Amino acid sequence: MHVVVCVKQIPDPVVPGELDPGSHALKREGKLILDESDSYGVEMALQLVDKAGGGEVTLVSMAPNGEVSGLRTALAMGAAKAILVSDDALAGSDALSTAKVLAKAVERAGAVDLVLAATESTDGYTGTTPAQVAELLGWPSLTFAKQVDVADGTVTIQRQTEAGYDVVEATLPAVVSVTAGVVEPRYPSFKGIMAAKNKPVDTVTAADLGLGANAVGWAGARQRITQVAPAPAREAGERIEDDGEAFQRVVAFLEDLKVV
Amino acid sequence: MGLAKVWVFAEAEGDKPASSTLEMLTRAREVADVVECVYVGAGADALAGALGEHGATKVYAVDGGDGLPGVIGAAALESLVATHSPDLVLFAQTYDGRDAIARLSAKLDRPVITNGTALSVDGDAVIVGVAIFGGNMLVDTAFSGEKPYLAAIRPKSFAAEPSGGAAAAVEAVGAVDAGRAGQARVLERHVEEREGPKLEEATVVVSGGRGLGEAGAYDPLVEELAKLLGGASGASRAIVDAGWVPYSKQVGQTGKTVKPKLYIALGISGATQHLVGMKSSDNIIAVNKDGEAPIFGVADLGIVGDVHKVVPKLIEALRARG
Numbered sequence: 001m002h003v004v005v006c007v008k009q010i011p012d013p014v015v016p017g018e019l020d021p022g023s024h025a026l027k028r029e030g031k032l033i034l035d036e037s038d039s040y041g042v043e044m045a046l047q048l049v050d051k052a053g054g055g056e057v058t059l060v061s062m063a064p065n066g067e068v069s070g071l072r073t074a075l076a077m078g079a080a081k082a083i084l085v086s087d088d089a090l091a092g093s094d095a096l097s098t099a100k101v102l103a104k105a106v107e108r109a110g111a112v113d114l115v116l117a118a119t120e121s122t123d124g125y126t127g128t129t130p131a132q133v134a135e136l137l138g139w140p141s142l143t144f145a146k147q148v149d150v151a152d153g154t155v156t157i158q159r160q161t162e163a164g165y166d167v168v169e170a171t172l173p174a175v176v177s178v179t180a181g182v183v184e185p186r187y188p189s190f191k192g193i194m195a196a197k198n199k200p201v202d203t204v205t206a207a208d209l210g211l212g213a214n215a216v217g218w219a220g221a222r223q224r225i226t227q228v229a230p231a232p233a234r235e236a237g238e239r240i241e242d243d244g245e246a247f248q249r250v251v252a253f254l255e256d257l258k259v260v
Numbered sequence: 261m262g263l264a265k266v267w268v269f270a271e272a273e274g275d276k277p278a279s280s281t282l283e284m285l286t287r288a289r290e291v292a293d294v295v296e297c298v299y300v301g302a303g304a305d306a307l308a309g310a311l312g313e314h315g316a317t318k319v320y321a322v323d324g325g326d327g328l329p330g331v332i333g334a335a336a337l338e339s340l341v342a343t344h345s346p347d348l349v350l351f352a353q354t355y356d357g358r359d360a361i362a363r364l365s366a367k368l369d370r371p372v373i374t375n376g377t378a379l380s381v382d383g384d385a386v387i388v389g390v391a392i393f394g395g396n397m398l399v400d401t402a403f404s405g406e407k408p409y410l411a412a413i414r415p416k417s418f419a420a421e422p423s424g425g426a427a428a429a430v431e432a433v434g435a436v437d438a439g440r441a442g443q444a445r446v447l448e449r450h451v452e453e454r455e456g457p458k459l460e461e462a463t464v465v466v467s468g469g470r471g472l473g474e475a476g477a478y479d480p481l482v483e484e485l486a487k488l489l490g491g492a493s494g495a496s497r498a499i500v501d502a503g504w505v506p507y508s509k510q511v512g513q514t515g516k517t518v519k520p521k522l523y524i525a526l527g528i529s530g531a532t533q534h535l536v537g538m539k540s541s542d543n544i545i546a547v548n549k550d551g552e553a554p555i556f557g558v559a560d561l562g563i564v565g566d567v568h569k570v571v572p573k574l575i576e577a578l579r580a581r582g
């Protein structure tokens with residue numbers, strides 16, 4: 001079985017985000033890391049290939065400046081190889097442009113049974129890319145999976161719903177987006193980290209994928225930011241140290257609000 | 261007035277329209293001359309009254325069978341949009357709403373603006389407001405390409421208010437061919453049991469986080485306090501991912517947005533992704549043993565203390581009042 005995992009490389013979420021004052025795009029200058037949300041997809045893919053008794057996991061990523069740090073992390077977990085799309089023409093790409101690039105990259109990966117992605121990324125979190133990729137490929141998409149099984153050319157998932165979950169299935173090839181917690185991602189071993197250094201990363205441009213400059217990047221986005229403003233801040237109120245009696249202050253607060 | 265025609269991708273909860281649908285209809289009728297819905301599922305007739313009351317004059321109803329509503333919806337919308345030319349189609353930032361907007365955007369080759377919390381029309385410009393960085397910054401984005409514009413709006417961004425309109429006319433749409441995508445089939449539906457009010461609708465929400473220490477502390481502290489206050493229980497993602505409580509309880513960026521009269525956070529640090537789901541609550545009480553926890557930055561009443569000490573006493577005091 002050949003599983004492709006879409007992995008996004010993002011600025012470290014621990015560092016507060018910043019917008020470029022000119023373009024209003026998220027600054028992505030520093031080192032990028034593997035989006036933790038995608039470590040679940042990578043782990044799921046490795047487990048599915050294991051269960052199928054053979055095959056491999058290919059990563060696809062779109063990132064600026066030939067960034068591979070996050071890809072190396074996922075390769076160290078056990079993925080076999082990666083396709084990286086990196087091109088100045090892709091700066092400012094919106095979710096649909098990103099999906100066009102990823103769909104082409106999936107096609108470049110050859111015969112693919114399954115594409116995995118996270119339900120949403122940590123930095124942009126539009127949550128639309130996986131289903132857009134599926135639509136562009138003409139494949140079914142099973143989104144918000146909290147469990148994934150593959151057997152006999154069919155993928156079956158438990159799909160998160162407002163009320164609980166649904167069991168949903170489709171024939172392969174298909175795109176599945178997985179929620180955090182679907183599986184427990186492994187930590188790369190020392191051996192894995194060493195091996196990852198020599199695993200192939202096929203670095204390509206938008207043109208290599210046959211995408212014209214109008215389809216992607218700023219030109220493709222067709223939306224413009226008209227205003228950026230700080231949100232009205234909420235004021236912190238009263239704060240007390242619990243001396244054993246703080247609960248009484250809470251009771252008084254509840255009484256004032258008339259919720260008791 | 262702003263736009264000629266706005267559509268809302270309607271969703272149902274049981275036999276009623278989802279509150280997110282009614283919220284979007286309320287805002288849509290303020291910016292458009294004509295507001296209509298597209299709905300995938302059974303029982304459109306039962307929804308028509310409430311949809312009409314909130315401003316929709318028509319519902320295009322699609323029988324989705326056992327297909328995924330978002331997938332069938334996008335296929336139906338592709339041809340409906342071509343015939344009826346709405347200026348803007350609104351989707352809720354929900355499971356099915358996200359499927360639908362994503363697929364439709366790829367079909368029509370139109371961009372999406374997602375996670376919207378505000379919508380305005382200024383001359384020709386249609387502007388969607390999005391809160392980023394955990395709600396610390398507000399970004400306004402205007403569409404600049406061809407119509408229809410596609411936007412996904414986070415639930416609870418607008419207040420739903422009836423306009424007194426008559427029931428919407430239901431127009432059945434014939435079978436939809438979603439191609440290979442339409443092969444995805446729902447085989448079973450599982451509904452998790454819930455007591456008390458719904459999380460998004462409760463006037464009081466009590467949420468617990470990793471500071472509870474263990475799964476077993478959730479019931480006696482969080483559930484119990486919620487029950488005493490006639491409220492609903494919620495959670496941070498940390499304890500959902502840890503499997504202590506089901507995902508349906510998660511509050512935040514990837515969970516539910518709540519705006520109760522009172523939100524009580526027990527052992528929750530206040531990460532931006534949690535705050536974005538609860539910081540518009542009218543009142544916030546936080547109990548956390550770390551005086552530096554960011555949750556105190558938004559709390560009207562902050563108790564620096566141990567949940568295992570403060571909450572049992574609070575519960576006891578409330579019980580004693582009867």
Ligand SMILES: Cc1cc2nc3c(=O)[nH]c(=O)nc-3n(C[C@H](O)[C@H](O)[C@H](O)COP(=O)(O)OP(=O)(O)OC[C@H]3O[C@@H](n4cnc5c(N)ncnc54)[C@H](O)[C@@H]3O)c2cc1C
Pocket residue numbers: 006007008009026035037038060061062063092093094095096098102116117118119120121122123124125126127128129130371372373374375392393
């Ligand atoms: C604060 C903010 C708000 C934004 N709002 C919008 C908006 O309203 N509309 C819009 O079109 N764009 C928006 N963008 C831009 C958008 O985030 C980027 O275009 C991004 O490239 C793709 O979208 P996403 O990260 O939201 O993907 P999501 O759909 O949230 O990602 C889901 C999954 O798809 C896969 N994936 C996504 N991107 C990549 C990638 N580059 N490489 C490999 N796999 C990937 C990953 O598995 C990821 O977890 C926004 C960006 C920011 C920072």
Ligand SMILES: Cc1cc2nc3c(=O)[nH]c(=O)nc-3n(C[C@H](O)[C@H](O)[C@H](O)COP(=O)(O)OP(=O)(O)OC[C@H]3O[C@@H](n4cnc5c(N)ncnc54)[C@H](O)[C@@H]3O)c2cc1C
Pocket residue numbers: 013037120121122123125468469470471472473495496497498499510511512513514515516526527528529530531532533534537547548549550553565566567568
């Ligand atoms: C893409 C993405 C989306 C996310 N979406 C969400 C979301 O929707 N909702 C969400 O909640 N999170 C979300 N998160 C996760 C978020 O970043 C935090 O990791 C999470 O909210 C932390 O949960 P917590 O506050 O319970 O745990 P922690 O951050 O570990 O905090 C526990 C707190 O408990 C306190 N504590 C410990 N012991 C006690 C005690 N005995 N008494 C009192 N206090 C005590 C500690 O001081 C600490 O402040 C998301 C993250 C990402 C990357």
